[in-house]
Amino acid sequence: MTSTSKPQGDEKTDQVHRVLLGKKQILVTEDEPLLVQLERAGIHVEYQCREGYCSSCSVKLLWGHVIYPFEPLAWVQSGYLLACCAIVKSDIEIAFFD
Amino acid sequence: MSYSTFNRKHFDSTKEPMFFGENVNVARYDQQKHPIFEKLIEKQLSFFWRPEEVDLSTDRKDFQRLEEHEQHIFLSNLKYQTLLDSVQGRSPNVALLPIVSLPELETWIETWSFSETIHSRSYTHIIRNIVNDPSKIFDDIVTNEEITKRADSVSLYYDRLIEMVNIYNTMGMGTFSIPGKGDIEISMPKLKKALYLTIASVNVLEAIRFYVSFACSFGFAERTLMEGNAKIIKLIARDEALHLTGTQHMLNLMASGKDDPEMAIIAAECQDEMRQIFIEAAEQEKEWATYLFKDGSMIGLNAQILGQYVEYITNVRMQAVGLEAYFETKHNPIPWINAWLVSDNVQVAPQEAEISSYLVGQTDNSLDDSDFDDFDL
Numbered sequence: 472m473t474s475t476s477k478p479q480g481d482e483k484t485d486q487v488h489r490v491l492l493g494k495k496q497i498l499v500t501e502d503e504p505l506l507v508q509l510e511r512a513g514i515h516v517e518y519q520c521r522e523g524y525c526s527s528c529s530v531k532l533l534w535g536h537v538i539y540p541f542e543p544l545a546w547v548q549s550g551y552l553l554a555c556c557a558i559v560k561s562d563i564e565i566a567f568f569d
Numbered sequence: 570m571s572y573s574t575f576n577r578k579h580f581d582s583t584k585e586p587m588f589f590g591e592n593v594n595v596a597r598y599d600q601q602k603h604p605i606f607e608k609l610i611e612k613q614l615s616f617f618w619r620p621e622e623v624d625l626s627t628d629r630k631d632f633q634r635l636e637e638h639e640q641h642i643f644l645s646n647l648k649y650q651t652l653l654d655s656v657q658g659r660s661p662n663v664a665l666l667p668i669v670s671l672p673e674l675e676t677w678i679e680t681w682s683f684s685e686t687i688h689s690r691s692y693t694h695i696i697r698n699i700v701n702d703p704s705k706i707f708d709d710i711v712t713n714e715e716i717t718k719r720a721d722s723v724s725l726y727y728d729r730l731i732e733m734v735n736i737y738n739t740m741g742m743g744t745f746s747i748p749g750k751g752d753i754e755i756s757m758p759k760l761k762k763a764l765y766l767t768i769a770s771v772n773v774l775e776a777i778r779f780y781v782s783f784a785c786s787f788g789f790a791e792r793t794l795m796e797g798n799a800k801i802i803k804l805i806a807r808d809e810a811l812h813l814t815g816t817q818h819m820l821n822l823m824a825s826g827k828d829d830p831e832m833a834i835i836a837a838e839c840q841d842e843m844r845q846i847f848i849e850a851a852e853q854e855k856e857w858a859t860y861l862f863k864d865g866s867m868i869g870l871n872a873q874i875l876g877q878y879v880e881y882i883t884n885v886r887m888q889a890v891g892l893e894a895y896f897e898t899k900h901n902p903i904p905w906i907n908a909w910l911v912s913d914n915v916q917v918a919p920q921e922a923e924i925s926s927y928l929v930g931q932t933d934n935s936l937d938d939s940d941f942d943d944f945d946l
């Protein structure tokens with residue numbers, strides 16, 4: 472089973488990045504995917520599988536860089552990210568529906 | 570251009586388009602044009618489940634205690650799902666296998682269809698458990714006007730594609746007058762257009778049409794009613810999430826031109842029609858919600874909330890195939906549904922601690938604490 476909650480490699484990065492969402496700003500680490508960190512910040516993100524195969528958690532990525540420790544089965548549209556399995560690698564700005 | 574079950578030509582299948590290239594000959598997976606489809610196969614196989622593993626004895630008692638209008642909601646959804654999976658258990662095979670050109674995609678289509686037959690068998694399992702005469706329910710599926718209306722829209726594109734491919738395979742290209750149908754033009758662009766719109770309508774079927782029913786099943790389970798049914802629906806929803814990814818890949822690959830340049834042109838021309846397919850389906854599902862709740866709502870759900878959910882999920886699905894979200898509803902009005910839809914092996918909230926233990930062996934819903942009295946720890 473794909474475990475999307477594990478960081479890649481064992482070494483912990485101390486990197487903290489800013490996620491801009493409208494007027495909100497959330498700090499995230501590279502230790503976990505974006506989805507769980509947004510949820511902890513009280514932000515509702517649509518999801519279903521939480522494993523990268525359903526595309527329900529697709530969110531607009533306006534700018535910035537994310538990576539996928541495991542290539543998701545779902546199609547990732549250009550300009551979007553899959554929150555359940557994306558690891559944030561820089562400051563980013565995201566948006567839900569316009 | 571008639572179909573052959575073993576094409577004798579020597580060709581490189583990785584150079585073929587997904588559909589309307591050479592008929593597949595050797596079922597080989599050592600070289601693949603679109604490896605995603607084999608990944609979907611593997612995932613689907615890892616999901617394998619059997620309806621009989623879910624115990625429904627408590628559901629029978631629950632069902633008898635439901636109010637009449639709640640029984641109507643429950644049974645109507647079951648009928649609708651039975652219809653959808655009857656279609657899905659055969660149509661990808663019938664419509665797509667004669668025109669597919671990649672071994673990995675051919676096998677995905679078969680694997681996908683097979684999993685639908687599990688869904689169909691699970692409805693019989695559920696219906697047998699809650700009523701004494703299953704025929705009453707099954708027979709109504711072909712006569713109930715609300716259901717047959719739905720049957721028309723879910724089979725329309727499939728049937729048209731199948732008809733066109735039949736003509737193409739027997740007569741080739743040209744315009745043919747078919748008794749009762751008038752003139753039908755068969756050309757590669759027309760065939761590809763029919764295919765593209767069919768895949769869009771299948772995506773809508775699996776990614777939107779099931780969700781009203783899912784919401785109701787989980788709505789009952791939130792009140793600890795019909796929980797065996799909810800377990801089955803959870804397994805079905807997990808499969809469907811994978812299926813919708815399959816059709817999203819097909820649509821996006823077609824539109825990207827990476828698979829077949831001609832298909833990209835057709836996809837671009839079809840954007841409006843595809844949009845209409847999504848919007849119309851959403852409207853039909855909202856109508857369905859109104860029919861479900863005509864005699865009364867259930868706690869936490871009514872036609873209006875479900876209608877908003879349909880709009881919301883339609884927006885999500887439209888975006889996933891590159892369409893602009895159409896509806897105003899930008900928030901999920903029933904966010905609790907996601908905790909039910911999530912795969913069991915991923916832990917979400919503490920209340921979602923339940924795992925797939927029922928997959929290992931049949932669990933007995935009627936166990937109570939005293940059953941464990943003999944256990945010494």
Ligand code: FES
Nearest residue numbers: 521523526528555
């Ligand atoms: S929740 Fe399914 S892909 Fe992210």
Ligand SMILES: [Fe+2]
Nearest residue numbers: 654657685688
């Ligand atoms: Fe199904």
Ligand SMILES: [Fe+2]
Nearest residue numbers: 657775809812
């Ligand atoms: Fe399906």
